[in-house]
Amino acid sequence: MDKEAFFHKLVTFTTAVHEVTFDLTKDVRPEGITPVQYSILEYIAVSQPVTLSQISDCKNISMPNTSRELKKLTEKNLCEKLDVAEDRRKQMIRLSDAGQAMMNKAFEQIGERFLDRIKDSSTEELEEINRALDVLQSKVFNSGK
Amino acid sequence: MDKEAFFHKLVTFTTAVHEVTFDLTKDVRPEGITPVQYSILEYIAVSQPVTLSQISDCKNISMPNTSRELKKLTEKNLCEKLDVAEDRRKQMIRLSDAGQAMMNKAFEQIGERFLDRIKDSSTEELEEINRALDVLQSKVFNSGK
DNA sequence: CTCTTTAATTATCATTTGATAACAAAATCG
DNA sequence: CGATTTTGTTATCAAATGATAATTAAAGAG
Structure with a gap:
């Protein structure tokens, strides 16, 4: 080819x-969550606990802007900042209970839609999809490259 | 699983x-092209000629905003609007020569980076990737669903 | 101990984007 | 034909995002 x-x-x-x-x-x-804020929450949900710098790096948002958005999110009580004992400059961010509940609900909705999307696939097809995901993930979409 | x-x-x-x-x-x-404008140009490049409504639908941009951005792009001489004989409300959009050249250059850069990303794959692996793309495209990421 | 680097914050500004209302012209429907 | 729908435009406003400079505090290097 x-x-x-x-x-x-x-x-x-x-x-x-x-x-x-x-x-x-x-x-x-x-409601009340902007697209960027939602994407940050998604990232925290999957990778928590994370530092501000990690969010900034992974989501390609400048530190000042990351700080600003995170401040808004903590003010909404959706995430918490925890001091790090070893390095007092750093802060670990994780979802609050409310934030976790919110993201669980969101993921649940997405999960349902996803299952609906693959509901007509047989067990063998699912296995095929699974293998295809592995192949692409390891050989093409490996972000550490 | x-x-x-x-x-x-x-x-x-x-x-x-x-x-x-x-x-x-x-x-x-x-330079001088905003992210949204670039994504519109990308869509036109792949699907041209397209109508304004198609761009609006596929890129999830409201008609007024699509119209606005497209106006800017035509003013920059990156695309052209062609009248449709059968339906005089419609306009077909396609890249101008300058726009085409610009997108060719962009795609070339992306292509190079992509090839670099898969350069260590053997012929069999490429075939494997190819099949994996087919599987996922047809069974999971079929947008017409 | 000083100098430099890293992590994060605050403030501010311009630009981009999203949303809405009001409009015009052509097509379609009854 | 008159009413409605489709396609696109213009104007305007608010919100979200991006970018920059200046600052603080702590850590690390020499």
Whole structure:
């Protein structure tokens, strides 16, 4: 297969992934939470506890802006800042109970939509999908590269 | 495999796809083009010719805002509006020569980075990746669903 | 102990984006 | 034909985001 076509295939694929994730996550964002704030919460939910710098790096948001958004989120009681004993400059961020509940609910909705999306797949097909995810994750979409 | 773990795997995967596409496309956006404008140009490049409504639908941008951004893009001579004979309300949008050249250059850069990313894969692995893309595209990330 | 680096904050500003209302022109429907 | 729907435009406003400079405090290096 020639590289041109391969590249085109990848573009089409990533576009589809973006569209589908948009569909899956559409409307799950609670009122009063901006898109950027939601994406930060999602990141915290998956990787907690995290530092401010980690959020800034991984989500490509400048430190001042990360700090600002995080301040708003803590003011809304959705996450908590914990001091780090070994390094008193750092702060570990994690979801508060309210924040955790909120994200659980969001993930639940997304999960339902996802299951609905693959509900017609047989067990073998699911295994196939599973293997395909492994392949792509390890050989193409390995972000540590 | 239980659904919980499967879902988590999907979340991890889509996150990785987002991160990698961010890396691949980072810095290719020409000066003076906003992120939204670039994403519109990308869509036009792949699907041209398209109508304003198609852009609005596919990119989830309201018609007034699509119209506004497209106006800016035509003013920059990056795309052209063509009247449609059969329906004089409609306009087909396509890239101008300058716009096409710009996007070719951007895609070239992205392509290079992509090839670099898979350069260590053997022919069999590429075939494997290719099949994996097909599987996921058809069974999970089929946006027409 | 000083100098430098890292982590985070605050303040401020410009730009981008999203949302809404009001409009016009062409197509379609009954 | 008249009413309605579709397609696109213009204007305007508010909110979200991005970018920068200046500052604090702690850690680490020499």
